[in-house]
Amino acid sequence: MTDITRTLEILDKLVGFPTVSRDSNLDLIDWVQNLLQTAGFDVTRIWSPDRTKAGLFARIGPGVDGGVCLSAHTxxxxxxxQVWTRPPFQLTDEGDRVYGRGTTDMKGFLASALALAERARKTPLSAPLSLSISYDEEIGCVGIRQMMPDLKQLIGKPRLVIVGEPTSMQVATGHKGKTALKGTCHGQAGHSALAPQFVNAVHVAADFVHQIRQLQDQLAAGPHDDAYSIPYSTVHIGKITGGRALNIVPDSTQLDMEFRHLAQTPAQDIQREIEAVAHQVSRAYPSVTPITVETINAYPGLNIDPSDKCVAWADTLAxxxxxxxxxxxxxxxFFAELGLKTxxxxxxxxxxxxxxxxxxxSKTELRACDAMMDNILVS
Structure with a gap:
């Protein structure tokens, strides 16, 4: 049975850093950087634009190409x-399970990767081993996008990039891409006693939402990938904000929305459809500013050919x-967009x-992850 003692020690330390996305991760980064440098890695710190957070890129072994790059967010x-029955930022060990914020998403994988890093120092490597450690993944993969200009110069051409999000140790070959949008519907302010004389921005938004629901029906009838539980692209409105007071006709309504798209349905195609809906609805209200649709954030999907040799190798490693x-x-x-097998x-x-x-x-899955790391070490 794989000994996960050191991995659990590292996980205990990682969980103890309350690295909620709204807060700094620098205490954790300082600790991890020291661990990696002590293990003999060359480590580069990549700062966030405001320098309140940072990511790391670290490498050990011969050359810069080949080998495996392990990717994790902090x-x-x-x-x-939330109602917790255990302290969220303290690792609680109960039999075959450990508890704490981030154990699954995804400090368990990071702990396993760091335990591997310590073992790598004592093992002659035939190919480089690298780690990419990011920040602000949970708010839309913001950190990795900010890190990419530096990572492009540092990462080389690893044979395989493994992103350690929870998959029950299965090899995941794909996920949808996402784009977050802000829609703004305009109207005319006025006294509610005279409401019919004015354009109500909430009514404009309601028309827009109705048309977006029809767009969802179109997407559901379009391209499918049955590997997903929802096998088609989706569009979703998560928040609507409008109006100032009950006796004032609303002059503005904001909609926070997103779409998640299959690889065979490019993001720009769905965005054009949403903008077409905005244009169509706006035509019914010529006396006010047309609906605007603004991109807030986006990240690419993943879709690797399951017959690719790197996938078979990943199967073996895992x-x-x-x-x-x-x-x-x-x-x-983001790594796939660099041309890297991921x-x-x-x-x-x-x-x-x-x-x-x-x-x-589960400790059983943590052992399976450590076993994968051992396979990487001798590959």
Whole structure:
């Protein structure tokens, strides 16, 4: 049985850093950088634009090409409003499970990777081993996008990039891309006693929402990928804000929305459809400013050919737990856009533990992750 003692020690330390995305991760980064440098890695710190956060790129071994790059993010989602029965920022060990914020998403994988880093110092390597450690993944893969200009210069051409999001140690070959948008519907302010004389921005927004629901029906009838639980591209409106007071006709309404797209449905195609809906609805209200649609953030999807040799190698490294595609986004698409073979493999299950109170991780899966790391070490 794989000994995970050191991995658990590192995980205990990582969970103890409350690296919620809204806060700095620098205490964790300082600790991890020291561990990696002590293990003999060349380490580069990549600062966020405001220098309140940072990521790391680290490498050990011969050359810069070949080998494996392990990718992890350091931030976690908040615990505010959740009812925990265990301390969220302290690792709790209970038999075959450990609990704490980030154990599954995704400090368990990072702990396993750092334990591997320590073992790598004592092992002659035939190819380089590298780690990419980011920040602000949980708010839309913001950190990795900011790090990319530096990573392009540092990463070389690893044979395989493994992004360690939770997949129950299956090899994930794909996920959808996502674009977040802000729609603004305009109207005319006026006294509510005379409401019919004015254009109500909430009514404009309601028309827009109705048309977006029809667009969703079109997407559901379009391209499918049955590897996903929702096998088609989706569009979603998550928040509507409008109006100032009950007795004032609203002159502005904002909609926070997103779409998640299959690889065979380019993001720009869906965005054009949404903009066409905005134009169509606006034509019915010629006396006010047309609806505007602004891109807030986006990240690429992942779709690697399952017959690619690197996927078969990933199967071997992960001891053949199976293959999947995941419904959530990851940083994998950014590495794939660099032309790098990239898969997602990690311990834990997002559906049962990700972002939930009493987030936990099975020691059995952590052992499987450590076993994969051992396979990487001797590959």
């Amino acid at each position: 931030d976690v989602v908040p615990v505010d409003g 001891s053949h737990f199976g293959r999947t595609k995941v419904p959530f986004g990851t940083e994998a698409g 898969v997602v493999i990690g311990p834990g299950d997002m559906a049962s533990d990700g972002h939930k109170p009493d987030e936990g991780l």
